[in-house]
Amino acid sequence: MTARNNDALASPFLSFTRAEWAELAHNTPLPLTDADVARVRGLGDPIDLAEVDQIYRPLSRLLTLHSEAVGALHQATSAFLGERASRTPFVIGIAGSVAVGKSTTARVLRELLARWPSSPRVELVTTDGFLLPNAILEERGLMARKGFPESYDRQALRHFIAAVKSGVAEVSAPVYSHVTYDIIPDECVTVSHPDVLIVEGLNVLQPAAVRTRESPALAVSDYFDVSIYVDADPAHVRAWYIERFLSFRATAFAREDSYFKNYASLTDTQAVERASFIWDTINAPNLERNIEPTRSRATIILRKSRNHAVESVHMRKI
Ligand SMILES: Nc1ncnc2c1ncn2[C@@H]1O[C@H](COP(=O)(O)OP(=O)(O)O)[C@@H](O)[C@H]1O
C-alpha cells in the first residue's frame, strides 16, 4: 500500500485516491456483519453499502487506532503522575457544508465505531441544538443567518464540550427540530460518559473569535481528539441541496407540524427557485466565508464527487 504524497515538502496531509483508500479495507479486521449492514441500511440515507465497506470501514479502524493510542497515553501518564483520574471520552468533530452529508457520515461512523471492542459506547450530538431559538434570532435580525457562527449560543456549546472533556458524568444539550425549524422547548439529550462522542455541525472547526479576560480564546475544536471535514465542490453541494429540497416536498415539508408546510405544494420550477434562493443567500455565503476556510484545520478530509461517493481521503501527517 503506497500513499501518494501530493506535495511532500509543502503539505501537512497525506493523500489517498479512492482506490488506494479502499485497499485498506482488506487490511482492516472486523468486516461488516449482517447486523451492521442491517443497522446502516436502517438509517434511511441513500448510502451505498460498498461505500460503507470501502471508505468507512478503514476510516473507523483509523479512528479506533487514534482512540486506543490516546488510551495508552492516558494510562502511561496516569502511572507517571500517580493519578487515578479516569479517561475522558474520545471526541471526534465532523464539519462541512449544509447538505454535504455530515449527518450520514456521523451516523455511519457511530455504528461502525461501536463494533470495535475498545469503543462500544458511542454517542452523537449535532450542534443545531445550540442554535439560538427563532424568537432570539428574530430579535437580533439573524433569521436569514441561520447556521452562521453568530446564530449559535457558542458559549453554551463550548461549556458543553468542556464539561464532557472534564469527565463530567452526565452532560445535557438542547435539541433542534428541522421540521419545526426551531429549538424544541424543554427537550434535551444527555451524554453519559461514552467511550467516543461525535460532535457534528457546520462550524465545529471555527477557531476562537473573542480573546478577552472574560472570554478566553478557546474554541469547541480545542477539545477534539480528531476532526473530519466532509468536502465537495460547492456546485455539487448546491445541486444536492436543491435535489433534497425537491424530495422534502413529499416528506418533511408535508408534515402537519412543518415550518415549511407551504413548500409542500410548490411546483418543480417554484421549488428550484426557492431552494436556489435559500442556497445562494444563506448557505453558500456561510460555506464560503465561515465553513470552507476551516477545512485545513481538520485531521481528515473526505472529498466527495458529484455522485456523493468519496473520491479521495486526505489525512494529516503524524
Ligand atoms: N428542512 C428539513 N426538514 C427535515 N429534515 C431536514 C431539513 N433540512 C435538513 N434536514 C436533515 O437534517 C440533517 C442535517 O442536514 P444538514 O444540516 O444539511 O447537513 P448534512 O446534509 O451535511 O448532514 C440531515 O439528515 C437532513 O436530511
Ligand SMILES: CC(C)(COP(=O)(O)O)[C@@H](O)C(=O)NCCC(=O)O
Ligand atoms: C440547522 C442548520 C443550521 C445546520 O446546523 P448544524 O447542526 O450543522 O449546526 C441547517 O441545516 C439549516 O437549517 N440552515 C438554514 C438554512 C436552510 O434552511 O437551509
